[in-house]
Amino acid sequence: MTNNGFHVAVVGATGAVGQRMIETLEKRKFPIRRLTLLSSSRSAGKTLTFKNEEITVQEAKPESFEGVDIALFSAGGSVSKQLAPEAAKRGAVVIDNTSAFRMDPEVPLVVPEVNKEDLKKHKGIIANPNCSTIQMVVALEPIRQKYGLKKVIVSTYQAVSGAGAKAINELNEQTKAIINGEEFTPAVLPVASDPKHYQIAFNAIPQIDKFQDNGFTFEEMKMINETKKIMHLPELKIAATCVRLPVAVGHSESVYFEIEKEGVTARDIQELIKTAPGAVLQDDPAEQIYPMPADSVGKNEVFVGRIRKDLDEEKGFHMWVVSDNLLKGAAWNSVQIAETLIEMGLLK
Amino acid sequence: MTNNGFHVAVVGATGAVGQRMIETLEKRKFPIRRLTLLSSSRSAGKTLTFKNEEITVQEAKPESFEGVDIALFSAGGSVSKQLAPEAAKRGAVVIDNTSAFRMDPEVPLVVPEVNKEDLKKHKGIIANPNCSTIQMVVALEPIRQKYGLKKVIVSTYQAVSGAGAKAINELNEQTKAIINGEEFTPAVLPVASDPKHYQIAFNAIPQIDKFQDNGFTFEEMKMINETKKIMHLPELKIAATCVRLPVAVGHSESVYFEIEKEGVTARDIQELIKTAPGAVLQDDPAEQIYPMPADSVGKNEVFVGRIRKDLDEEKGFHMWVVSDNLLKGAAWNSVQIAETLIEMGLLK
The missing domain is CATH 3.40.50.720 (NAD(P)-binding Rossmann-like Domain)
Incomplete structure (x- = not known):
């Protein structure tokens, strides 16, 4: 410098x-x-x-x-x-x-x-x-540090902007066409270079990036492999299902995770997220407070809510993680x- | 008669x-x-x-x-x-x-x-x-019959029509307002009788029905309790996260499940779904074939795809289940x- x-x-x-x-x-x-x-x-x-x-x-x-x-x-x-x-x-x-x-x-x-x-x-x-990996590890890392982390199963709810400006435009134009009862031809999503393209407006597409031989998409394998590398957890059990939504900006994730330690409560996890770097706790069901993609747009933080203990697994928890995929992602x-x-x- | x-x-x-x-x-x-x-x-x-x-x-x-x-x-x-x-x-x-x-x-x-x-x-x-329960058990029952069923973790992608005609109208009117740059006031979703209402167009709301004391929503508890009752599996480990999407008709579900038997392949599960009553297999990643809500509208069947074996759990699998929530649901x-x-x- x-x-x-x-x-x-x-x-x-x-x-x-x-x-x-x-x-x-x-x-x-x-x-x-x-x-x-x-x-x-x-x-x-x-x-x-x-x-x-x-x-x-x-x-x-x-x-x-x-x-x-x-x-x-x-x-x-x-x-x-x-x-x-x-x-x-x-x-x-x-x-x-x-x-x-x-x-x-x-x-x-x-x-x-x-x-x-x-x-x-x-x-x-x-x-x-990868965008969907970043926001998840920001939420998981404080939990790993204090309680250990054994297993993650994530289902994503991803915005079209992850596929670039053309995909945002496709969502907008398709939405207008459907509302006006006009014809349209999908050309960008789910993967511009793949042979088939599908409607994204008022739909959900369970494909992000190309399919791999094991039946997972490359996006799903990115979440799996990158999480292990970033968190230094090569033995972590982790699976992902990645889905594209008619949302312009803001990825959401339904994350199930199992920790190493026994006797931890949902309140304990909430307290961790409250002070975690880069994360914001938005978790008050009684007041209907939880993160949503529309609220995340333009913000650098990762928003976490719906934290609750699994009803069967003593070490299992669920949470909902949202962030602006173009910013923190x-x-x-x-x-x-x-x-x-x-x-x-x-x-x- | x-x-x-x-x-x-x-x-x-x-x-x-x-x-x-x-x-x-x-x-x-x-x-x-x-x-x-x-x-x-x-x-x-x-x-x-x-x-x-x-x-x-x-x-x-x-x-x-x-x-x-x-x-x-x-x-x-x-x-x-x-x-x-x-x-x-x-x-x-x-x-x-x-x-x-x-x-x-x-x-x-x-x-x-x-x-x-x-x-x-x-x-x-x-x-x-409940709509989200029905389509899931149609896909799980043939698997339970042949291989046993131990555990289910489901994240849903639910259409607004599950909340009635008023919610469909709210999605349409809000979408128009956003596209035209006009003001709007959410009044129906997520739960008409709850105090707060949120934007659904171009958003995802992680609340369907009212919250229970355990942090799960009533919709999530319906999926948990009803699945156990219908499948006669009171001991089933099952958890759900239910999310409302800007989709008019057609619920989707990302379902992780663990069976009792060892040595089962994704192909075995696909073969079961192929002949399962009420289910249609749509599962060919090489041809980008998988179920989507927009394709399910007006059809009585439950569509199943993205069937793949978990990369860590020998008895774990993932699948994607879609159906018209107003019909089979x-x-x-x-x-x-x-x-x-x-x-x-x-x-x-």
């Missing part, structure tokens, strides 16, 4: 997450000397605003990273695979929001509330976990990693 | 379920001599069509059931509590779609594919289970109970 801040690059600046990254950098007053906005050649030439200044988006190339201190990537896995090593080679610290490097044993996969110590081992690339966690690198003295 | 059919009464005829009951009776060519349509005084006087004939809806009173053979109730628990015994006293067999009598040990709670033998013990009132199951009573010679 020079005296007046870092040279930051945002790759995928025109996307749903890229735009939230730029907003978050501004809102957090991140120490920026220079901001370089990069994208595919298709979006290059557009202008975006940062601190009331217009910045022209440039096509991302290896040379774009000369002199860059921090590069935030969110332009798809293939772009990251090609350009993140180029950025790292030129001395930038890459914080990558794609799945390209997440399971690479050489790459730290970090949620600052959970495993910021892993940042110390980085070799130029740091991976930002993506842009905010990436910027937070950058802030944490600075705090820990890991960025020069 | 006289030679030319039964005298059938539908109580709550103008409601979302009542209308589906009338349509289902017509579609199934149910042997009807006379159809009496009943409602609250508020809706009395409206006319509804059955087999191209206009029938005027009358206010439901004890005397309305004189001469009635079969009375299908779906007008809310308090109406059933008051009038179902009056109908039974006058010789009608009551099939009640409310929660009023479901857990009464004297009242059979029936899903014909699962426990039609229980009909033999009826004393004038038969209960139709309510109107069709009620009419099916009536048809089964006739088949079994239990209706004179």
Whole structure:
């Protein structure tokens, strides 16, 4: 860092997450000397605003990273695979929001509330976990720390923005078409590059990302494998079912978990969440207080409620976890990693 | 039954379920001599069509059931509590779609594919289970029969029509308001009689029915208790999280279950569902085939897919179960109970 801040690059600046990254950098007053906005050649030439200044988006190339201190990537896995090593080679610290490097044993996969110590081992690339994973581990980590964690079964209720700006547009246009009794042709969801596309408006699609040979989707396997890596729990029993909903922003999760310790009450778990970093307890059934995606939009926190003890398993509990998937699930966690690198003295 | 059919009464005829009951009776060519349509005084006087004939809806009173053979109730628990015994006293067999009598040990709670033998013990009132319970037990029963069933953890994705015609209207009006950038005031969901109401359009509400002291909602406890009763499994370990979605019709469920037997594969479960009564297997990930609520509308069957073995528990499996909550979840199951009573010679 020079005296007046870092040279930051945002790759995928025109996307749903890229735009939230730029907003978050501004809102957090991140120490920026220079901001370089990069994208595919298709979006290059557009202008975006940062601190009331217009910045022209440039096509991302290896040379774009000369002199860059921090590069935030969110332009798809293939772009990251090609350009993140180029950025790292030129001395930038890459914080990558794609799945390209997440399971690479050489790459730290970090949620600052959970495993910021892993940042110390980085070799130029740091991976930002999958959106649905991040919010879950923020809620589970304080529980693991105090009571141990044996098993997790999660069913997700995910917003379309996780599939990008095109998916948000598809939800809006389809909803209008249905309300007006007009025809429409699904073209984006569940997976743009898969052969079949289905209606998302007033529907629920039990497929996020492509199917794997074991019958789970890649999104489900991301939740399973990333949770184990972030929490340093390779033996954790964990399963996921991931479902796309007609919600623009805000992922929700129904999480069943079993702890190691006996004699713990729902009240004990609530007390833990109350003081957990990055989490907010919204849990008062008598007052109908629980988290909902519509309330989470634009907020950095992970909201937790509906905490209750299983009726059969002494060590089993249920909870409902909600967060803005574009912020804590993506842009905010990436910027937070950058802030944490600075705090820990890991960025020069 | 006289030679030319039964005298059938539908109580709550103008409601979302009542209308589906009338349509289902017509579609199934149910042997009807006379159809009496009943409602609250508020809706009395409206006319509804059955087999191209206009029938005027009358206010439901004890005397309305004189001469009635079969009375299908779906007008809310308090109406059933008051009038179902009056109908039974006058010789009608009551099939009640409310929660009023479901857990009464004297009242059979029936899903014909699962426990039609229980009909033999009826004393004038038969209960139709909760919508979210019915579709789940249709999928679980063939599995229980062959492999035993130890544990169930379900997270639901429920349509607003489960809360009645007013809730469907609220979803539609709110969606329009949001798209047009207009103001709106939630007034029906999650529970009309609860103090607080929340946005359902583009949102997910983790409350269906009122909260109980144990932190579970009544809807969740219905799924837990009714499943045990219908499947004759008082010792079953079962938990539910019930969530309302911006979907008009069609409930979905993410179901984790553990069986008794070892060495069973996902393929074995798929083969069972393929030939299970009332169920349709829609499960081919390679072809992106899985059930979705939008596809279930207007169909009597329960659709099952995403069947896969848990990655940690040898006896654990996951599946995704979808059905039209107004049909198999309510109107069709009620009419099916009536048809089964006739088949079994239990209706004179």
